Amino acid sequence: xxxxxxxxxxxxxxxxxxxxxxxxxxxxxxxxxxxxxxxxxxxxxxxxxxxxxxxxxxxxxxxxxxxxxxxxxxxxxxxxxxxxxxxxxxxxxxxxxxxxxxxxxxxxxxxxxxxxxxxxxxxxxxxxxxxxxxxxxxxxxxxxxxxxxxxxxxxxxxxxxxxxxxxxxxxxxxxxxxxxxxxxxxxxxxxxxxxxxxxxxxxxxxxxxxxxxxxxxxxxxxxxxxxxxxxxxxxxxxxxxxxxxxxxxxxxxxxxxxxxxxxxxxxxxxxxxxxxxxxxxxxxxxxxxxxxxxxxxxxxxxxxxxxxxxx
Numbered sequence: 407x408x409x410x411x412x413x414x415x416x417x418x419x420x421x422x423x424x425x426x427x428x429x430x431x432x433x434x435x436x437x438x439x440x441x442x443x444x445x446x447x448x449x450x451x452x453x454x455x456x457x458x459x460x461x462x463x464x465x466x467x468x469x470x471x472x473x474x475x476x477x478x479x480x481x482x483x484x485x486x487x488x489x490x491x492x493x494x495x496x497x498x499x500x501x502x503x504x505x506x507x508x509x510x511x512x513x514x515x516x517x518x519x520x521x522x523x524x525x526x527x528x529x530x531x532x533x534x535x536x537x538x539x540x541x542x543x544x545x546x547x548x549x550x551x552x553x554x555x556x557x558x559x560x561x562x563x564x565x566x567x568x569x570x571x572x573x574x575x576x577x578x579x580x581x582x583x584x585x586x587x588x589x590x591x592x593x594x595x596x597x598x599x600x601x602x603x604x605x606x607x608x609x610x611x612x613x614x615x616x617x618x619x620x621x622x623x624x625x626x627x628x629x630x631x632x633x634x635x636x637x638x639x640x641x642x643x644x645x646x647x648x649x650x651x652x653x654x655x656x657x658x659x660x661x662x663x664x665x666x667x668x669x670x671x672x673x674x675x676x677x678x679x680x681x682x683x684x685x686x687x688x689x690x691x692x693x694x695x696x697x698x699x700x701x702x703x704x705x706x707x708x709x710x711x712x713x714x715x716x717x
Contacts, residue, residue: 410481413455416444417488425473425482428465430528431623431674433682434473435712437463437482445488446556446586453584454560456481462558463711464584467506469529470537470623475682476713483584485532494519498551500589503532507539510590515601519592521549525605526612528624532585537707538572542608546590547572554587555579575628575707617667621676626666626689627651627704648672650702654695661688674708686710 410419423440426432443449453462461480465471489502492510494517501510511525523544527534535553538546550572553565557580571578579585595601612618627647648671651657657671663680666688667673674685693704 410439410441410456410460413452415441415452416448417486418442423482425465425468425477428484429468429471429473429623430621431468431472431676431680431682431685432621433475433676433680433685435475435477435682435716437478437480439481441481441483442486443483443488446554446562448488449483449485449584449586450556450560450562452560453556453558458559462582462584464532464582466504466530466533467528470533470708472623472682472685472708472710474686474710474712474714476715478712485530485584485586489586494592497591497594498589499592500587501531502587503530503535503585505531507531507534511605512602514590514592515595515605516598518594518596518598518601520595520601521590521592522601522605522608526608531588535585535588536577536579537575538577539575545572546588549590549592551589551591553585553589555583555585558582574631615670617669617673617675620667620673621678622667622673623708625672625707626674627672627692628707630702630704646672647704650696650700650704651692654692654699656692656695659688659691661691664688666692682712683714 420440422436424436425434443452462483463478464483485504489504492501492505492513494514499514499519499521507524507527507529510531511521514521523541527539527541534546555563629647630645651671656666658668659666662684663677664684665675665677667675674689696702696704
């Protein structure tokens with residue numbers, strides 16, 4: 407059978423690569439293989455040659471991710487410099503999947519195009535598309551124009567507006583496909599200085615209300631579906647996860663080196679010595695307590711992948 411090491415690659419393939427330093431939470435075991443393709447053609451050729459029974463996990467900058475302590479079996483694909491170009495053509499802003507959300511917002515603003523909602527979203531564009539990231543009432547779905555993906559078998563495909571099902575904090579993209587490029591239709595502003603000022607205000611507000619200097623992965627849980635801001639049943643996401651966490655008495659809760667932030671209780675942080683198990687277990691403690699006290703089942707927004715241990 408073909409081995410990963412035998413597949414031609416212009417990029418880099420590293421066996422038994424620890425992943426903790428590639429995630430914002432700084433936890434997790436190794437990948438069997440970490441593959442960093444040089445460009446889209448390199449990625450497509452590698453996947454086409456990779457045996458179908460080898461699992462593949464696409465990883466961005468690890469901003470919304472817990473890699474479990476046993477690591478990830480198979481191949482982790484991480485896109486780099488060959489996938490981070492950003493260009494603006496009229497109202498269309500095209501970004502490689504590895505481009506940071508913040509950089510896309512800044513580049514668009516310099517051209518007088520408003521994608522400012524991306525400025526405070528941690529992570530890269532591929533992940534932003536996959537989870538329909540949003541902020542300030544705007545989501546990727548509101549500006550999506552097209553995307554290029556590579557399927558697990560190496561086939562390339564361009565997806566248009568009618569090809570992706572968007573929902574709150576999720577899409578129906580094939581889970582083992584890899585996004586390589588996204589094009590947004592950006593609102594025209596014409597005033598780069600005003601957009602820059604708006605983004606500066608957003609950053610200041612974020613830094614004043616969120617633990618941006620701690621090791622976190624952004625919001626831990628999705629805002630509960632089907633409840634208004636007062637807790638009454640409806641079909642919105644008005645009720646904030648931090649409110650139900652506070653009501654359950656879990657602000658500041660700890661397990662090992664993990665803590666629910668005192669500054670913003672929907673942020674799970676690594677105080678310095680947490681394992682992936684500490685973090686995930688504390689999250690489950692929170693979910694259990696919220697359900698016991700309020701009957702609300704919180705859903706994880708952070709992705710948890712891999713195995714807890716290797717036998």
